[in-house]
Amino acid sequence: MPLILASCLTLALAAFALTRRRLLWGVVGVGAHSLALAGVFFLLSAPDVALTEAAIGFGLVTFVYLLAIRRTGKLVVVATPAYPLLYQQGERIQGLEWEILTRLGRHLHRDLELIWTSRAEIAPLLRSGEAQLAAGGVIPRPDEGLPTRPLVPTRLVLVKAGPGRVGAIRGDRGEDHLPAGGQLFPGPEELLQALAQGRIGGAIVDLLRLRNWHLAGRLSGAEVTPVQEDLSFHLVVAPGEEELAHALEEVLGEMEKSGELAELIRRYLA
Amino acid sequence: MRWLAGAATLSLVGLLLFSSLNLSPSLQAPELETMAGMYGVRNAVAAVVLGARLWDTLFEVLVFAMAMVGVRIALRPLGRAQGAPPVPESHLLSQAARLLWGPIAVFALYLAASGHLGPGGGFPAGAILGSGLLLLALAQGTESLAQRVHEGALERLEYAAVALLLCTGTAIAWAGTKSPSWFVAANLLVGLEVAIGAWVVLHRFVAHRGEL
Numbered sequence: 001m002p003l004i005l006a007s008c009l010t011l012a013l014a015a016f017a018l019t020r021r022r023l024l025w026g027v028v029g030v031g032a033h034s035l036a037l038a039g040v041f042f043l044l045s046a047p048d049v050a051l052t053e054a055a056i057g058f059g060l061v062t063f064v065y066l067l068a069i070r071r072t073g074k075l076v077v078v079a080t081p082a083y084p085l086l087y088q089q090g091e092r093i094q095g096l097e098w099e100i101l102t103r104l105g106r107h108l109h110r111d112l113e114l115i116w117t118s119r120a121e122i123a124p125l126l127r128s129g130e131a132q133l134a135a136g137g138v139i140p141r142p143d144e145g146l147p148t149r150p151l152v153p154t155r156l157v158l159v160k161a162g163p164g165r166v167g168a169i170r171g172d173r174g175e176d177h178l179p180a181g182g183q184l185f186p187g188p189e190e191l192l193q194a195l196a197q198g199r200i201g202g203a204i205v206d207l208l209r210l211r212n213w214h215l216a217g218r219l220s221g222a223e224v225t226p227v228q229e230d231l232s233f234h235l236v237v238a239p240g241e242e243e244l245a246h247a248l249e250e251v252l253g254e255m256e257k258s259g260e261l262a263e264l265i266r267r268y269l270a
Numbered sequence: 271m272r273w274l275a276g277a278a279t280l281s282l283v284g285l286l287l288f289s290s291l292n293l294s295p296s297l298q299a300p301e302l303e304t305m306a307g308m309y310g311v312r313n314a315v316a317a318v319v320l321g322a323r324l325w326d327t328l329f330e331v332l333v334f335a336m337a338m339v340g341v342r343i344a345l346r347p348l349g350r351a352q353g354a355p356p357v358p359e360s361h362l363l364s365q366a367a368r369l370l371w372g373p374i375a376v377f378a379l380y381l382a383a384s385g386h387l388g389p390g391g392g393f394p395a396g397a398i399l400g401s402g403l404l405l406l407a408l409a410q411g412t413e414s415l416a417q418r419v420h421e422g423a424l425e426r427l428e429y430a431a432v433a434l435l436l437c438t439g440t441a442i443a444w445a446g447t448k449s450p451s452w453f454v455a456a457n458l459l460v461g462l463e464v465a466i467g468a469w470v471v472l473h474r475f476v477a478h479r480g481e482l
Contacts, residue, residue, distance in 0.1 A: 003290045007283060044289070047389035048315040051381070055394040059401030060468060067408055067476070 003043045010036040023069050024109045031062040074113040075132050075244075077101060078125045080187065081116060082137030083212055084268040085152070085233060088116075096268040097135045097151070097235060100261075104251050108244075118186045120171030126238040133244070134236040137208055139173045146245040149252055150232030152269065154207045161222040164201025167191050174204035177227050192218060206231070310450045311386035319391065320456050321448070327456075328439045331463060335432045338467045341474050348478040360409070367409035374402035382461035386453035395457065396464020403469045412476045421473065428466040435459040 013036050017029025034057025041050035079097075081087045086095040093114055105112045117125065122138065125131040126145045134140075139154065140147040156174055158166065168174035169191055170184040178184070183200055185191040188209050194200045196218060204227055213219040237245040255261040302314035309321040319327050378399040385391030407415045435456060442452055 004287065007286045011279065011283070040286070048313075048391065048394070051389050051394040052397065055397035055401065060397050060404065063401055063404035063408060064472065067404065067412075067472070 027065040078131040079136030086136040146237040147234035156227040160202040167200040364409040385457040392457040392460025395461035399465035400468030
């Protein structure tokens with residue numbers, strides 16, 4: 001009788017593992033199935049085989065699958081560093097957006113893989129499906145994937161430090177407002193350097209970058225005029241990933257309802 | 271395909287039920303306990319694996335070692351993956367791995383050393399030790415673990431274990447010696463080979479195909 005029960009349990013666990021849509025649950029099912037199978041072997045008076053089945057089926061195989069899931073089951077996030085929304089400190093990744101993304105990962109039982117890239121690379125990576133999410137102070141254009149609800153309000157400003165051309169970050173919203181003869185830069189750091197060295201006279205950036213430049217003490221005496229109001233930073237989900245966008249909205253909705261989102265915004269941006 | 275899988279599963283269940291009803295004819299073979307006694311051990315399986323069927327085991331060990339060398343040679347032209355993306359740490363996993371690694375290693379050692387007295391032996395012990403190493407790899411990242419365990423030395427140790435096992439095993443099989451101490455030594459060597467082999471093969475795949 002115990003043998004029949006253990007056999008039925010083995011079959012049920014195999015069916016469980018096969019029907020799971022989430023890879024992690026599938027692996028858990030396979031591991032439990034191996035353990036039940038080890039029980040069947042034990043009841044059939046084969047303790048040595050049972051031990052080997054438990055060690056290889058439950059131990060080794062489960063760990064190999066888990067290691068593989070780390071890669072394949074990952075949500076790939078492309079981002080540009082944007083303190084304090086998303087930044088790396090030593091080995092650790094931190095920031096308001098990272099807190100939201102880790103909650104999303106936990107919600108979906110998927111690990112996150114963050115790839116730092118330039119702002120101009122984000123849209124093509126989302127379109128090609130190589131990345132599922134974009135983050136790091138993105139003010140999305142209307143055709144750039146599926147943006148979430150606004151996270152932090154901002155605006156675009158023209159920072160005028162002297163005479164000369166105006167620069168912007170390639171792929172950023174500032175590019176849209178660049179007057180004729182303007183110059184594009186791959187990232188905020190290159191833009192700031194050009195501005196500080198006087199190679200360009202001004203730059204169109206968002207308030208967050210301007211704030212960071214001021215906080216770092218690398219920009220003084222510049223004149224700031226607004227260019228476009230009523231913008232916000234969003235997380236952006238790749239086009240065609242409606243299910244993921246829905247899950248992200250769900251997570252954000254819960255965080256907003258519990259007051260956690262407001263608390264995080266206070267903590268990171270106050 | 272689905273029907274085929276269903277039929278195969280059902281026939282397996284039928285076989286299990288059939289065997290549990292004790293209706294199948296019993297084989298006429300020497301008493302397992304008698305055979306274990308001949309080799310001076312208590313576990314009949316160990317008496318078969320490392321005694322009566324020693325040649326099978328030796329060639330199995332050789333096949334395992336050859337598979338390892340094959341993985342090494344076949345993956346070499348691929349080149350190593352460079353620059354892994356940062357992986358956020360999981361404190362729960364790293365603490366659990368640190369806590370569990372000791373008991374796992376001790377249990378594996380116990381299974382290998384007592385394989386001639388009860389269920390266990392070198393193969394499961396090696397698999398358990400290998401699982402422990404994989405758990406550490408999962409928590410710390412494979413590359414940092416590979417540096418900490420001195421993989422080059424480990425590999426040499428494994429080849430030495432295989433060579434020693436094959437030499438002494440062949441000698442014992444030729445001479446027909448029956449000594450329990452051989453069982454202990456062979457189980458420990460097999461455990462060492464399987465554990466290091468599992469780790470090295472996994473690490474080769476990871477190193478050549480990108481960090482996991």
